[in-house]
Amino acid sequence: xxxxxxxxxxxxxxxxxxxxxxxxxxxxxxxxxxxxxxxxxxxxxxxxxxxxxxxxxxxxxxxxxxxxxxxxxxxxxxxxxxxxxxxxxxxxxxxxxxxxxxxxxxxxxxxxxxxxxxxxxxxxxxxxxxxxxxxxxxxxxxxxxxxxxxxxxxxxxxxxxxxxxxxxxxxxxxxxxxxxxxxxxxxxxxxxxxxxxxxxxxxxxxxxxxxxxxxxxxxxxxxxxxxxxxxxxxxxxxxxxxxxxxxxxxxxxxxxxxxxxxxxxxxxxxxxxxxxxxxxxxxxxxxxxxxxxxxxxxxxxxxxxxxxxxxxxxxxxxxxxxxxxxxxxxxxxxxxxxxxxxxxxxxxxxxxxxxxxxxxxxxxxxxxxxxxxxxxxxxxxxxxxxxxxxxxxxxxxxxxxxxxxxxxxxxxxxxxxxxxxxxxxxxxxxxxxxxxxxxxxxxxxxxxxxxxxxxxxxxxxxxxxxxxxxxxxxxxxxxxxxxxxxxxxxxxxxxxxxxxxxxxxxxxxxxxxxxxxxxxxxxxxxxxxxxxxxxxxxxxxxxxxxxxxxxxxxxxxxxxxxxxxxxxxxxxxxxxxxxxxxxxxxxxxxxxxxxxxxxxxxxxxxxxxxxxxxxxxxxxxxxxxxxxxxxxxxxxxxxxxxxxxxxxxxxxxxxxxxxxxxxxxxxxxxxxxxxxxxxxxxxxxxxxxxxxxxxxxxxxxxxxxxxxxxxxxxxxxxxxxxxxxxxxxxxxxxxxxxxxxxxxxxxxxxx
Numbered sequence: 001x002x003x004x005x006x007x008x009x010x011x012x013x014x015x016x017x018x019x020x021x022x023x024x025x026x027x028x029x030x031x032x033x034x035x036x037x038x039x040x041x042x043x044x045x046x047x048x049x050x051x052x053x054x055x056x057x058x059x060x061x062x063x064x065x066x067x068x069x070x071x072x073x074x075x076x077x078x079x080x081x082x083x084x085x086x087x088x089x090x091x092x093x094x095x096x097x098x099x100x101x102x103x104x105x106x107x108x109x110x111x112x113x114x115x116x117x118x119x120x121x122x123x124x125x126x127x128x129x130x131x132x133x134x135x136x137x138x139x140x141x142x143x144x145x146x147x148x149x150x151x152x153x154x155x156x157x158x159x160x161x162x163x164x165x166x167x168x169x170x171x172x173x174x175x176x177x178x179x180x181x182x183x184x185x186x187x188x189x190x191x192x193x194x195x196x197x198x199x200x201x202x203x204x205x206x207x208x209x210x211x212x213x214x215x216x217x218x219x220x221x222x223x224x225x226x227x228x229x230x231x232x233x234x235x236x237x238x239x240x241x242x243x244x245x246x247x248x249x250x251x252x253x254x255x256x257x258x259x260x261x262x263x264x265x266x267x268x269x270x271x272x273x274x275x276x277x278x279x280x281x282x283x284x285x286x287x288x289x290x291x292x293x294x295x296x297x298x299x300x301x302x303x304x305x306x307x308x309x310x311x312x313x314x315x316x317x318x319x320x321x322x323x324x325x326x327x328x329x330x331x332x333x334x335x336x337x338x339x340x341x342x343x344x345x346x347x348x349x350x351x352x353x354x355x356x357x358x359x360x361x362x363x364x365x366x367x368x369x370x371x372x373x374x375x376x377x378x379x380x381x382x383x384x385x386x387x388x389x390x391x392x393x394x395x396x397x398x399x400x401x402x403x404x405x406x407x408x409x410x411x412x413x414x415x416x417x418x419x420x421x422x423x424x425x426x427x428x429x430x431x432x433x434x435x436x437x438x439x440x441x442x443x444x445x446x447x448x449x450x451x452x453x454x455x456x457x458x459x460x461x462x463x464x465x466x467x468x469x470x471x472x473x474x475x476x477x478x479x480x481x482x483x484x485x486x487x488x489x490x491x492x493x494x495x496x497x498x499x500x501x502x503x504x505x506x507x508x509x510x511x512x513x514x515x516x517x518x519x520x521x522x523x524x525x526x527x528x529x530x531x532x533x534x535x536x537x538x539x540x541x542x543x544x545x546x547x548x549x550x551x552x553x554x555x556x557x558x559x560x561x562x563x564x565x566x567x568x569x570x571x572x573x574x575x576x577x578x579x580x581x582x583x584x585x586x587x588x589x590x591x592x593x594x595x596x597x598x599x600x601x602x603x604x605x606x607x608x609x610x611x612x613x614x615x616x617x618x619x620x621x622x623x624x625x626x627x628x629x630x631x632x633x634x635x636x637x638x639x640x641x642x643x644x645x646x647x648x649x650x651x652x653x654x655x656x657x658x659x660x661x662x663x664x665x666x667x668x669x670x671x672x673x674x675x676x677x678x679x680x681x682x683x684x685x686x687x688x689x690x691x692x693x694x695x696x697x698x699x700x701x702x703x704x705x706x707x708x709x710x711x712x713x714x715x716x717x718x719x720x721x722x723x724x725x726x727x728x729x730x731x732x733x734x735x736x737x738x739x740x741x742x743x744x745x746x747x748x749x750x751x
Contacts, residue, residue: 001108005136010101023104024050024087030107031074031081037114037121038071050081056089056099062236063095064124064141064200070110077103095127102130109139126200133239134203141198146171147187150180151265158259159289170201177258178204178241184261185228185235191268192225204235207243210253217249218277218327221357224264225274231257249280256283263292270294276355277327293327295352300325301341304334305420308413313444318410331413332358332396338416339383339390345420345429346380358390361398361409367437369405374433378402379419386412404435411438418447425480434508441546446509448481452575455495455507459572462488462565470595472562485565486512486548492568493535493542499572499581500532515548518620518684519560519591523603527584530555531571538564556588558615563591592686596633598712605688605712609748611659611676614683619660623684636685637713637720641729644678645722654705655751671723672707672749678722679709688712692719693743696735706735707749 003011014026021029028050036043065073073093080088090097098106106125113122124141128134150170157165168180175183179201186199219227227245234242244251252260260278267275271294281287304324311319322334329337333355340353374382382400389397399406407415415433422430425448436442458478465473476488483491487509494507526534534552541549551558559567567585574582590603608615626643627636649668656672660680663669669677675691682689689711696706708721711729721727724734 001105001112004105004108008132008135010104019047021047022050022052023100024052024081027077027087027100027104027107028081030104030111031077034074034107034110034121035071035078037119038067038074048081051086053087053089053100056097056101058090058097058099058102058129060093060096060098060102060127060129062126062128064126064198065093065095066124067121069094070106070125073103074107093127098127099130102127105130105137109137113139124198124200126202136203138201138203140173140201142170142173142183142201143198144187144190144196147183147199148265148269151184151187151262152269154180155259155262155266158262162285162288164255164258173201175201176204176206177254178206178235181231181241181254181258181261182235184258184265185231188228188261188264188268188274189225189232191265191274192221202236203239205240207241207254210243210255211251212244212253212256212282213250214247214252214256214280214282215250216279216281218279219247219249219260220328221274221276221278223248224260224278227257228261247280252280253283256280259283259288259290263290267292267294271354273354274357276329276333276357293325295354296325296327296337297352298341298344298350301337301353302420302424305338305341305417306424308334309417309421309444312414312417316440316443318413327355329355330358330360331409332360332390335396335409335413335416336387336390338413338420339386342380342383342416342419342429343387345423346376356391356394358394358396361396363398365399365406365408367399367406367408367411369402369407369435369437371434371436371442372404374402374404374415374435376429376431379415379433380429383416402435407435408438411435414438414443414445418445422447444511446511448479448509449506450478450491450509451506452495452499452504454479455491456572456576458488459492459495459569460576463569463573466566466569466594470597472565472595481509483509484512484514485561486514486542489548489561489565489568490539490542492565492572493538496535496568496571496581497532497539499575500528510542511546512542513547515550515561516620516624517561517563517591518550518558518615519563519686520551520558520607520615521554521560521563521588521590521603522556522607523587523589523593523600524556525584525586526554526556526567526588528581531568531585534559535568559588560591563588563594566591566594592688596686596688598688602688602712604747605690606683606686607747608680608683611656611673611749612680612683613660614680616661616680618664619680620684622664623681626681627685633687634713637682637687637711637718638729640681640685640687641678641711641720641722644674644681645725645727648674648677648722650674650723656749671721672751674723675707675709676749678720682709682711682720689720691746691749693746693749695741695743697739698735699733705743706740708732710745 010023013020028048032045087100090099110125126137126139128137150168154168167174167176182204183199241254244253264278279290279292281290304322308322321328336356337353344351396409399408419433434445434447436445475482490510490512491507534554538552548561551560552564571585590606592606593602613619626639630636630639651668651670653670658669658673660676663673663677679689689709692708692710694706697703710717711720718730719732720729721732726733
């Protein structure tokens with residue numbers, strides 16, 4: 001054995017107790033001695049002269065023989081020699097054909113190990129093909145536990161001394177860094193596959209130089225397991241460790257790899273599970289020790305739950321990967337954390353959650369349930385089932401059954417994300433959680449609910465905001481929850497109906513998108529009975545259509561979306577101060593009069609008339625489009641004026657022919673129809689506008705009857721003649737403003 005290990009070939013003759021024998025005779029002595037030892041036979045051996053074999057072939061697969069196998073093989077060799085007077089050139093085994101040289105080397109090692117281990121036959125012996133690159137063949141074997149213990153020792157050494165030990169002792173056997181890297185990579189693979197077999201020590205040299213390009217990050221278990229297999233195969237093929245290995249984070253040196261797998265085995269020994277992620281940093285003193293994430297706090301899980309809820313609400317689907325505390329997890333791993341965190345919160349525990357390695361469900365199951373609520377007890381008990389299922393099966397549940405029916409995997413994640421989102425807001429688990437099927441129409445699901453008092457308090461704040469700022473806030477915050485205008489209108493109208501009915505139950509937030517605003521409200525008052533009736537119709541409309549109405553029909557005309565919010569904010573502002581609803585709301589007026597603080601009576605300059613269709617859907621949509629981004633009435637007025645001036649061609653004819661809508665559709669008109677369109681667009685945008693009729697001398701010298709507009713902006717009337725590209729808002733250049741004859745102002749033009 002020692003000769004082959006050193007010279008990498010067999011000696012031609014071997015001296016046994018002073019007698020020189022050939023290789024074949026020595027193989028006979030080796031196998032006969034082994035069989036006697038195996039049988040407890042202490043009698044002497046008889047020297048038999050055995051002929052050398054011819055040339056043999058070998059097709060062996062690297063592996064091991066246990067004691068039973070190598071004893072049986074020894075008997076086969078003995079039988080062959082007795083029958084042929086010659087050693088076998090090749091013997092067939094369970095690992096393939098083994099040639100004579102390998103057999104002699106194999107049994108030399110078996111008896112050497114027997115002698116060195118206090119006359120105890122080895123449990124295993126390594127078999128590899130006869131090749132100088134495979135020599136010496138090690139017959140040391142280690143359990144995963146023995147390798148893990150050494151890995152823990154190396155981890156402590158590195159973190160205390162900031163460098164790798166040159167040699168490592170594994171169960172009393174000293175190995176070099178390459179051999180140890182092989183052992184820890186293989187042990188990692190064994191743990192992952194549940195393989196409890198011993199791991200063989202192999203011959204491997206340390207690489208000369210190494211390079212590294214990683215800057216830092218994390219490797220998921222799937223990648224570090226793939227790397228472990230790559231490292232194992234490389235060392236087996238090349239008898240040395242790779243100087244570096246390519247990863248998703250860049251190139252890692254063998255030093256970084258060795259330290260990383262020591263930490264992986266350490267985490268496995270602590271948590272009885274391989275880590276789902278391992279941190280990576282460049283191999284340098286300043287980066288040691290590297291701390292790995294072994295658990296997640298409830299706060300970290302809750303923060304991620306809020307992110308997932310917001311993602312689903314905004315995108316309508318579940319993210320494939322979820323980041324918790326800087327670690328990317330798959331959906332099953334995240335569901336496990338959600339369930340575990342819910343259980344911890346319910347038990348008032350301050351502990352943390354250890355993640356698990358688990359894959360996505362193997363099958364897809366859709367929801368089959370009736371929409372409803374789950375109580376705290378129900379969803380906490382369900383969380384316990386989910387947690388246990390994932391920990392036992394290492395796989396997410398395709399569905400779970402509750403009192404409402406079958407809940408899909410995605411719905412479970414979404415539901416518990418919402419549970420923790422509610423916990424994040426209120427610092428307590430919600431008394432109930434809403435459960436609906438996973439459909440586009442049902443997402444987002446809102447679990448937020450508010451009392452009549454909470455809604456009334458915010459109504460007072462919104463009323464004050466509009467009065468002070470002259471516009472409706474785009475988003476409203478109520479008890480820490482940010483909602484849109486449509487959702488707020490739902491809360492206002494629902495609270496109005498409930499207060500009127502002495503109903504103190506909470507109101508749940510609903511899914512609702514914002515519509516356009518079309519207001520044609522006349523000044524006046526509305527009694528409480530009508531206000532409650534209108535509130536009920538708005539509430540029903542929002543529940544049915546999940547979008548706010550553009551307006552609601554009232555005794556004062558078509559009250560626009562913004563004016564509805566403002567009016568019901570005023571109503572509940574009164575309730576907030578007096579703890580009762582008023583008998584009526586007085587001083588109601590058009591939205592433009594509210595926000596622009598226009599004089600009383602100006603609503604007539606905002607109303608639609610026969611040929612000035614300010615309430616037409618196309619007119620409203622165009623006005624909104626033109627003024628998008630404008631923040632003041634003047635900016636809106638200018639944008640609309642410029643659009644009409646630049647996009648409507650002038651045509652010569654008398655009086656009204658097309659009206660505002662017809663002029664818009666045809667793209668041209670005379671001064672009357674151009675004024676109709678300009679005034680309709682301005683009124684639709686909330687800018688008071690009226691007609692002016694006069695007899696004017698134009699730049700050509702000719703005199704004609706003429707119609708133009710004037711707009712009320714920032715407390716003054718501005719002339720607006722959009723029939724000439726030479727004109728601007730407030731400035732007329734195509735006719736003489738000093739000599740014209742004034743004929744009259746009109747809210748609605750009679751011709």
